[in-house]
Amino acid sequence: MAHLLGADGISLRIATRTLLSGVSLGLDDGDRVGVVGPNGAGKSTLLRILAGRSEADAGRVTRVGGSTLGMLDQRDEVPADTTILDLVHGTADTHEWASDARIRSVHEGLLADLDLNTQVNTLSGGQRRRVALAGLLAEDPDILLLDEPTNHLDVEGVAWLADHLAERYGRAGARGALVVVTHDRWFLDAVCTRMWEVRGDGTGEVDGYDGGYAAYILARAERSRLAAVTAEKRNNLLRKELAWLHRGAKARTSKPKFRLDAAAALIDDEPPPRDTLELTQMATRRLGKDVLDLEDVTLSLGGKVLFDDVTWRLGPGDRYGIVGVNGAGKTTLLALLAGRRTPDSGRVKRGKTIEVAQLSQEVRELDDLGHLTAVQVVERERGRIEIDGKELTAAQLTERLGFTRERAYTVVSSLSGGERRRLQLLRLLVAEPNVLLLDEPTNDLDTDTLAALEDLLDGWPGTLIVVSHDRYLLERVADRQVALLGDGRIRDLPGGVEEYLRLRRAGAGSAGASSSATASTTSSGTGPTEGGEPVTTGTEPSQADIRAAKKTISRIERRLGRIAEEEAKLHDEMAAQATDFGAVGRLDERLKELATEKEELEMAWLEAAEVAG
Incomplete structure (x- = not known):
């Protein structure tokens, strides 16, 4: 293959920060x-x-003569x-581009809803983004660089x-x-055959990986495992050297220089740690039987009917x-x-007990x-919060979310978009909601976050x-998907995002679409309803139902594992406090509470297993 750029x-x-070093x-x-990254x-x-x-402080970039480059x-x-x-x-004259099937495809994919004679500066930010992307794709450069095209x-x-x-x-x-x-991981897997990770840990290094996002995660996990093994070996050597150096006052005055050098080298070889990031689940208020119901809702906005007699x-x-x-x-x-x-x-x-938080x-x-x-922003919401039996301050919470001490005490107006997004998440969590509404949560967040x-x-x-729009996120965290196709309805998607794309290709968003697909779903997840009551079809479980059942099984098994661990700890505590009848009673x-919960989970596991097959 011909070389294009180096x-x-x-x-x-x-x-004072190193972004790139000898890359x-x-x-x-x-x-x-x-x-x-x-x-x-x-x-x-x-x-x-x-x-x-942009210019680098050192190094050079070369491009093969005659090659073209475009950047979004x-x-x-x-x-x-x-x-x-x-x-x-x-x-270019109209006939020059209108006769090109590739360019017509670009128009259909990105500009179908826009008047080509509209001035660009009157468009929304998202529309301008699509127009700029369409211009690059129509230009068809040899080297295409895209910054957050999705x-x-x-x-x-x-x-x-x-x-x-x-x-x-x-x-x-x-x-x-x-x-x-x-940050769109589904897109990375669908398009890319190689990955570059800009580490951002102060070393200025960029690591290369073969394959898409999934292969990158596997390779990175393997690198982390090998690094852990190496670190353990290094720590063992360091412990031996330090133990030797501390043997006796007389020995300390006559240590061979090579042993001192060996210990110093081990200490100097400490690799810089990656930034740690942890989103911690706060307590969640109890939810009652009733949460949120839309009943016969109709709503118009700007003369357009968004919802027409919808029940959900x-x-x-x-x-x-x-x-x-x-x-x-959607919003x-x-x-x-x-x-x-x-x-x-x-x-x-x-519902009377709901506490809603929206991102x-x-x-x-x-x-x-x-x-x-x-x-200070977190402290305004809540100064201290108890997690896993430990009381954490606002500073400790921000540190868990990947803020260094310097950035945690930086004013909000100077934070990056990604840091602001993380701060929004933290404000939501400390409020301890029981209903979460997330509107495009992947915006500005890196893949680790x-x-x-x-x-x-x-x-x-x-x-x-x-x-x-992040399919990876939807398929990971949601049990079911619904679609708004512009026909005033909420439509159930048993086949997930793929079914939505099929509906769009078939033009199913027209006003005359069948009402049988309307997703007026009940909380039991039984599917479409008529008059607010579940409809039982008697058909075999759909693929979406099977996927949801498998997720349920996985979640129940994780919880049963945690219950088993807690039961073992409780039995140990009972043995240790056998003479304290009050403690034993508690x-x-x-x-008993765990036994009741376990019984309910096992029944739910059996029901899900019947669906999963």
């Missing part, structure tokens, strides 16, 4: 590279250096009075872009290479993912559930707190509603 010994420092990378024809690690900076838009930056700067047509096609794209747009890029840069004999910075019931522990076309009302639906918007007719019935798409809600530090968020949500005991009560 970076040799690239180094860059910003203030050497190369791109050949057919390469499709995904770039990952913590927020602020330097991923976008690396792309700008490769594109020649996160900052869109467009001259005034520029139309969509001007930006995408320049001065931002502002819906699920359908992300799927189209993945197919387009995989075909353009991945087909046999294709000339060109792709480098993409994105949410019960304790329900976990829904919501997908839909732009403008169909408005969350506003209805949160009580920030009232319907034109019908009602939103709210919005924007971080502007922190603007009024811009003069406070991250720690997303993994921590998903780990937290895996064991979330409350009701969870997630609006996202421990015995707890054992």
Whole structure:
């Protein structure tokens, strides 16, 4: 394969921080590279250096003569009075591009809902982003650098872009290479064949991995395992050296220099630790039988009917993912559930015990707190909180979420977008809600933070509603998906996101779509309803039901394992306090509670196993 671009010994420092140090990378024809790393690690900076838009302190970037390069930056700067047509096609005549099937596909995938004669500076941020991306794809450069191209794209747009890029840069004999910075892990797996990890740990290193995101995670786990083995061997050597150095006063005055050097080398060889990040589950208020119900809700916005006589019931522990076309009302639906918007007719019935918390798409809600530090923002919500029997301060909580001491005491107005997003999450958790509404939670979060968020949500005991275009997140944390297709209904998706894409391709979002697909679901998850009562079809479980059952089995087995561990500890405590009848009585009560919970879980496991087969 022909070589297209090379970076040799690239180094860059910003203030006292090393972003890149001696980094050497190369791109050949057919390469499709995904770039990952913590927020602020330097991923976008690396792309700008490769594109020649930023200068490194040292090193050089070379490109094969005659090759073309295009870059999608996160900052869109467009001259005034520029139309969509001007930006995408320049001065080319219509017949030049309209006769090209590839360019027509770009129009259908990114510009179908836009008037090409509209001035770009009148568009929303998401629309401008799509126009800039369409212009690059129509230009068809040999080297394409994309910085967060999936931002502002819906699920359908992300799927189209993945197919387009995989075909353009991945087909046999294709000339060109792709480098993409994105937090969308499904997209990385669908498109990329190599990964670059910008470590962001102060070393300035960029690690290379073969394969997509899944292969990268496996390889990184293996590297971590080997590093742990190496660290253990090193610690054993260090303990031996230190023990030898401390033997006797006389021996300390006559230590051979090589032994002193060996101990010093072991200490100096301590590798820099990765930033630790942990999302901790706070206590969750008890949920009653009733949570949230939309009953015969109708709502119009700007003359458009978003919801037309919709009934949707949410019960304790329900976990829904919501997908839909732009403008169909996903964010408005969350506003209805949160009580920030009232319907034109019908009602939103709210349980007496619910405590709702919502993560919005924007971080502007922190603007009024811009003069406070991250720690002060958390302290305003709650100064101290007890987790696993330990009382933690606001400073300790921010540290668990990956804030260094310096960043924890940095004012909010100076934090990065990713740090603000993490701070939003922490504010939600300390409020101890039992209903979580997440609106595009993946925006501005790096892949490690997303993994921590998903780990937290895996064991979330409350009701969870997630609006996202991130298929990886939806399939990981939601038991069921529903769609808003612009026809005023909430539609159940037994087949998940793939079913949604099939519906969109078939044009199922038209006003005349069948009402039988409407997802007026009950909290029991039995499926479509008529008159508010579950409909039992008597058919075999769908693939979505089977997947949900398997998730339930996995969750129950994890909980049963924790119950077994707690029972063993309680028995040990009872043996240790055998003469304290009061303590034994309390421990015995707890054992009975665990036994009751275990019995209920085992019954639920059997029911789920029947569905899973």
